[in-house]
Amino acid sequence: MRRFVRDNSLTLFFLGILLLALVGQALSGWHEYNNQALVQSGAEISLLRYLSSSQFGVDVAENWQSEYLQFFLYIFMTVWLLQRGSPESKSPGRAGEESDQDQHVGRHATGGSPRWAAIGGLRGAVFARSLGLAMGLIFLASWLAQSIAGRVAYNAEQLADYQDPVSWTGYVTSADFWNRTLQNWQSEFLAVASMAAFSIYLRQRGSPESKPVGTSHEATGIEG
Amino acid sequence: MCGALAPDAAESLESGGKQCAAQVTGLDLGSGAITGVQVWGERAQAHLSDDTVFLARFPGGWKVTAAGCEPQPKGPYDCEVEA
Numbered sequence: 001m002r003r004f005v006r007d008n009s010l011t012l013f014f015l016g017i018l019l020l021a022l023v024g025q026a027l028s029g030w031h032e033y034n035n036q037a038l039v040q041s042g043a044e045i046s047l048l049r050y051l052s053s054s055q056f057g058v059d060v061a062e063n064w065q066s067e068y069l070q071f072f073l074y075i076f077m078t079v080w081l082l083q084r085g086s087p088e089s090k091s092p093g094r095a096g097e098e099s100d101q102d103q104h105v106g107r108h109a110t111g112g113s114p115r116w117a118a119i120g121g122l123r124g125a126v127f128a129r130s131l132g133l134a135m136g137l138i139f140l141a142s143w144l145a146q147s148i149a150g151r152v153a154y155n156a157e158q159l160a161d162y163q164d165p166v167s168w169t170g171y172v173t174s175a176d177f178w179n180r181t182l183q184n185w186q187s188e189f190l191a192v193a194s195m196a197a198f199s200i201y202l203r204q205r206g207s208p209e210s211k212p213v214g215t216s217h218e219a220t221g222i223e224g
Numbered sequence: 225m226c227g228a229l230a231p232d233a234a235e236s237l238e239s240g241g242k243q244c245a246a247q248v249t250g251l252d253l254g255s256g257a258i259t260g261v262q263v264w265g266e267r268a269q270a271h272l273s274d275d276t277v278f279l280a281r282f283p284g285g286w287k288v289t290a291a292g293c294e295p296q297p298k299g300p301y302d303c304e305v306e307a
Contacts, residue, residue: 041233053265152264159264160267
């Protein structure tokens, strides 16, 4: 058990603070929802009802989609695009999907290679892009969930303001949908650009996200 | 009728010493058949053959937050009674 925790401490830590943050979001969102309901001459609802509400759903989904979009783009873009001096980037001249030999696929697979890396074909091609595809699919699912839950929450607001509800297509072309979407996207894109650029000149001793402290600013694709 | 109103809507009708029940009879509120209902979260809208009403879910059931509502070219409905 202790070994399992030590071997997986990075994932476990982030899952733990995810749960804590979700609990905090649920409680603060519930109070905010009830404050707003009273202002709009409605009634307060229970925490359980809030947790199953579209308002909570859209607030969760809009952040999830942007995080998964960030990782999807980062994984795919770093195949082709470079940042000289950044440990987040491949070395100049290595842009692209690289050779089978470099990637240990097909007949270049080793004894420890995953089975799908060795068999090639469609399964091999999918497995070779499975990390980015998984991020991309979760992004699309979360964005779709945001649009569905967001429409319900938006229409409830419309009715509280004595206005007609809108269709799904009306919602996904609305200012509310794109404001929620783009305010999340811009912060993710800023964070990625900052990480790629800051890591050229700044160091974090012991972190694989950084170059070793004494490594030159010009060195690219070297992780600590 | 007043019992079906949300508290704020009923209160909005109590002015000049007159109670809701006395005021509500003088309003042009619909009583026709329901032609359509939409429920979104804790809110709903019901179209009657001669009116549109807005409702909110309360612990005791649905209550009318606005009635006698006419759609406007832009913006919210214009309602005879609203919370």
